[in-house]
Amino acid sequence: MKQWWWKFLAVALVLTASIVALRTPLAPTLASASPTTLTAGRNAVEAIGYATRFTQGTPRVYLENGGEFIEAGRIEVKDDLHLTAHIHVPEGLREDMTDLIVATDNGQMRLFDAFYNPVKGTGAVEGTVAAPAPTERTGYAFPNRSLLYESIRNLNFHVPMWFTMILLQTVSLVFSILVLRKGRELHDRGAAQAVNVSLLFAFMGLITGSIWARATWGGWWTNDAKLNGAAVTVLIYLAYLVLRGSVSDPAKRARLAAIYNIFAYVLMQLFIMALPRMNDTLHPGSGGNPAFSQYDLDSSLRPVFYAAVLGWMGIGAWLLNLRYRMARIHLHHEQSSLR
C-alpha cells in the first residue's frame, strides 16, 4: 500500500486537472466589433462579446488611438453579449488603427485594432478623456484569446502527452545504454516496453494535436516544424519495433535494438532542437509566435497545466511499471522453459 502513493497521486492529478481544464470558464473578451471603419462624426458601434456579462453593472466604452482616449456617449446593452455604443469620433486621429475598450465593474476588455481610421491627422482635436482606470477581474477563468477561444483547454491534454512521451523515450534510452554495458536481456525488454508505452502517448499527442490544429489552423495536418518532428519520432520508434521483430536471436536483438535506439534518440533530439530554427512553426513560443506564458498573464492556466503534466507522467510511469513487470515474468518463463 505504502509504495502505491504515487499511483494514487497520478490518478488524482490527472482527474483534477482534466475536470478543471474542462469546467473552468473562459475570461470574458470582445470577439468582434462592427463597422470596421470609423469616420469623424457620429458612429454607432456594435460590440460582440464572448463570455461577457454586459447586463450586470454599467459598462463604459472607450476608443484608443495613439494614446488618446475617447469615451462613448449613450450605450444600449442588448444582452450579455451585445451592446451598441454611440460615439462621437473627433477629427485628426493619429494612427491607422483604433482599439475598442469596454470597461465593466469586473475587469477591462480590449479589442486590438478594431477599427480602421481612413483619415490620419496629428492628434484628436476635441473630446479626449483620461485613460480609464484599470479594474482587476475577479474570479477564476482561463485566458480568452482570439483563434484559440475554448480550445485553449486542450493545452492541458495535448502538451502533457508529448512531455510524457519524451520522458518514456529517455527511460528507454537509459535501458538501451544498460543493455550495451551489462548485456542483460531484461533491460532490452524494458527498453522495448518503454517504447511501446511512449508510442501510445505519441498517438494520443497526435490525435489531440490534430483536433486542435483543425480548430485553430483549419487543417488536420499542417506543414509545420513541430509536426515534422513528431512524425519523425513516431517513425523512428516504429522502425525500432520492426528491427526488434526481424531479429530472432535474443542477445543479438538486444544489442542491435539498443544501438539503433541510442543513435536515433540523439539524432531525433538534435532534429527537434534545430528544426524550428530552420523552418517556421505555427506553435506558440517559436517562429515569432508568443509563448503560452505570455498569454497567461494571470497564471490561471499554469497550475492546472503542471498538475496535468505530472499526472500524465505518473500514468506513463505506472503503465511502464506494469509492462516491465509483465516482461520480467515472461522472460523468466521463457528462460525456465528452456532449462
Add this chain to the structure above:
Amino acid sequence: MRKEFLHLLKLEAALDLRQRAAWGGMLLYVASAVYVSHLVLKDALTSTAWNALFWIILLFAAFNALSRSFQREDQGRQLYLYTLAHPRNVVLARAAYNAITMAVLSALSLLFYALFLGSDPLSHANLAQFVMSVVLGGVGFASVLTLISAIAARAGNGIGLMAILGFPVILPMLLAVIRSGQLALQGAPWAETGLLFGAIGALDVVTVALAWLLFPYLWRD
C-alpha cells in the same frame, strides 16, 4: 592508429574498385531514375520541384549504394578483419570511404540530372553553393547511413530493413540539404547558407562520433 585507418581506407578502395559492376550498377540506377523523370516530367518542373526531385533521386541512390557497405564480406571475413584492426578504425575508414563514394556519386548525378532535366534553375543560382550542398549532402547521407547499413546487415535483412531504419533518421539531413539547395538556387548570400552548411557539418560530426562510439558493440556475436 592513423596508419591503421589509412591502411583500412586503402583496403576499402581496393576492394571497392575491384567490383566495377557495383559502381556501374549505382551509376546506371541514377541514370535510369533521371531518364525516367526526364520522360515523364520534362518542361513541367519549377525550380523547387527540380531541387526536390534531385534530392529524392540522390537519397534513393544513397540507400542503394550504401546498403552494400557491410554486406560485401561474409561473417568469417568480417571477424578476421576485426581481429586484425580495431573495429572503431574499421567503421571510421568505412564511413570515410562511403563519404568519398557519395561525394563522387552525387557530383556525377548532378551532371546527369542537369543534362537531362535542364539546367535552367541553375542559371540564377549561386553555383558554388549548390555544388557544395550537393557534395555535403552526399557526405551527410553517407555518414548517417553507414551505421544504419551495419545494423541492417547484422540483422541479416538487406535493403528493406535499411530503408525502414534509415528513412526517419536521415530525414533531418534531407530537409537541411533540400533547404540549402533551395537557398543556393535562389542565389542566397553565403551568410544565410553558411549557417545551414555549418548545421549539416555538425550533424555529420555527431553521426560519425555516434558510429565510432557504438560500432564496437555491433560486430560481436
